[in-house]
Amino acid sequence: MNTDDMDQLLSQLRRNARLPASQLAERLMMSQEAVEKLIAECEAEGIIRGYYPLINEDKCADKKVRAIIEVTVRPERDLGFDRIAGNLAKFNEVTDVTLVSGSYDLQLIVVGDSLQDVAGFVSTKLAPIDGVQSTRTHFVLMKYKEAGFQLEDNEEYDRLKITP
């Protein structure tokens, strides 16, 4: 697999995962078959794990509550953080699990129907887990940018139609 082609393909898909292979082919100066093959390879090798829409949750009728949760964890002999992180990732309420450096270990994003719902998950499910030493919950108030996209574009743009 040509890594240059793959980088270009991925950067196009990052911006619009729904682009048809015909359009990708034009942009990357490849044949449509070559693009389809490259995508299939990326999927087979687990480089591309899935495709999902970028949704401005504020505009959804069914508004969910989201929280960023900082978790400190006691690492385990031989396993480090992997087993606990893997188990936390199994909860449906947890959408993201990231191991970070600094004053805590795992950053989770937890989604629920209400504040109580999320708080209940933290106190009855998350905090009691053996190895979880502390949690700190930050409810999300407003999201401005996600995956490189500004959710509300605030730039006016008005340039001349013809310039030298």
Next chain:
Amino acid sequence: MTDSKSRPDRVAAHIAALPRSGIRDFFELVIAMDDVISLGVGEPDFNTPWGIREATIYSLERGRTNYTSNLGLLSLRKAVCEYVAKDFDVRYDPEKECIITVGVSEALDLILRAVLEAGDEVVYHEPCYVSYPACISMAQAVPVPIVTHKEGQFRLDPAELEKAVTPRTKAVLINFPNNPTGANIDFAQKQAIAEIAVRHDLLVITDEIYSELTYGERCKSIAAFPGMKDRTVFLHGFSKAYAMTGFRIGYACGPHDMIEAMMKIHQYSMLCASIMGQEAALEALRRGRNDMESMRREYRIRRNVIVKRFNDIGLSCHLPEGAFYAFPDVSSTGLSGTEFATRLLQQEKVAVVPGPAFSRHADNHVRCSYAVSLDDIETATSRISRFVAGLTA
């Protein structure tokens, strides 16, 4: 109403003789119309990267609102000279061999006025940026065009250059990557041009404003070839690569006597470039590289799409190696570039610039900028396809 006929003609003859820019005429047509998709723009559609804008705001907060040295901020000249040494392979002294100007536009005007006397000749290649022949004429010299051709991918043929040189030739003005053709020249061609300049003792003015936007191999500046540094004035700026057209910052690097002469004109006519723009340019050089490179990647993709689509439509188009213009040949439609552009605008509301704006020999072509979003490129080329199909139907 005043009757201009009853007044004496106050406009200087050499100004009255300047043609109106062909782009302006077309512009009037376009602004009278709503919902036009324009491929007529010669500037990036990207906003200036936020880091650069933010640094400009910070400089205002610190009260940096004064004049600068005539030559420009020394910190900026140092950063410019470092950049030029690294990316173009020529070393200049920031104290003596570099001047910050109000865009490449001013730098070009300065160097032409600094060296030209009435009757001198300047050889340049067409199609070219609209200002070249006009600025040469305003400096009272004679513009001597060499026509470049589609067959030669609009590169400057060194043999043609040699033929155009006369005892009155003072300078050669070159622009690669080129506006409007997107052409670029490689090492061997630069070398051949350099040899001619040395042989005939010519000054070379090189406008490298699009140099970062090169999609193939990027080669050092012509100023870096043997015997050239002393006879080359290198012009560059921030408008294109950093999407900073409105900041109006350019620069010239060259031999001390040339820069000194340019500085004299600049100090009396412009004083200095705006400090806000200079602060922004400094930030662009310090921390703007990643932003610039991601814009270049995007232009490259747009280029691929627009050129393929033109060729699919039957408008033959070479693959431009730099800048952000495609320059398709529209003669297969039976229309001239001017007719093509006018009818396309009226029927499909797509604006492209007719070739004659850049050379009277370029009426088989139109210039299409791909400094517009991919969505607009895709819509515009679909409309062009429909327009061309309608012509032959």
